[in-house]
Amino acid sequence: MTFQAAESRSAELRAELNQYAHEYYVQDQPSVEDFVYDKKYQELVEIETEYPDLITPESPTQRVGGKVLEGFEKVVHDIPLYSLNDVFSKEELITFDERVKKAVGHPVSYCVELKIDGLSISLKYENGVFVQGATRGDGSVGENITENLKTVKSIPIRLKEPLSIEVRGECYMPKSSFVKLNQQREEEGKEVFANPRNAAAGSLRQLDTRIAAKRNLSTFLYTLADFGPLESTTQDHALNEMARLGFRTNPEHRVCETIEEVWEYIENFHETRDQLPYEIDGIVIKVNEFSLQDDLGFTVKAPRWATAYKFPPEEAQT
């Protein structure tokens, strides 16, 4: 194959394979069978092997890792990651709602979202390209885990638009992957992970990026930190924008007009969470309008416009 033919064919394959990967890992709606993907992937590997200069950062062949890092550099978050004040009962939730209504002077709508039990991450994009991924750390300083996050298939290497933005979310290990990983570790005589959160954290702390690549980690993004040119006015709209740009967002988010509606949502997921393919440890409730979030502001460590309802710890199965 001539270089020119290889150049156009590899560009075609990259676009096709990245679209298939978006459908599979982000939308959970694959449009082709695995063997179709694998055959095209193998063709791209052969072209890139013959012409390494044709390899690009967003080629799907770069998702498998291969770097062994010396350590993780520190990253100072331009926009600190906040913590959430927790509530543990309906009464405390109602107190939160009363306080919000008193402060803004009228009832507000809430965007409610599942609280994913994973590892908080921050993703930075420049002109649409993924340039840095970091852990939350203490909220102000985290660790640079870009190379490991590049192997997480649901994290877009290039957005659908060339935007410079920063988003935050959770990196987690699906329950099914957690069970398989622990079975494998038991067979290998290794210590098993206590829960999917620890398994996700342990995977992202690996200095050998090939290990993270094999851990089938996934993500849900939920915060637009640096909006860039985006003009969302509500949390609900921001979630839809993040999905439009290529991020994986959780489909269960809902706008509730009253705290009663929020409580129904909480009770529903408290009962049905075992059916979810990932672990949650509560529900996050945010004032939906960003202008009202700005009016309410923050306490020393947490927003006044959000709270996390934490499920009671599950009784140990006797």
Ligand SMILES: NC(=O)c1cc2c(N)ncc(C(N)=O)c2s1
């Ligand atoms: N500590 C935090 O601010 C948050 C933590 C989490 C979490 N673990 N899962 C989901 C959300 C969300 N949907 O906002 C948040 S927000």
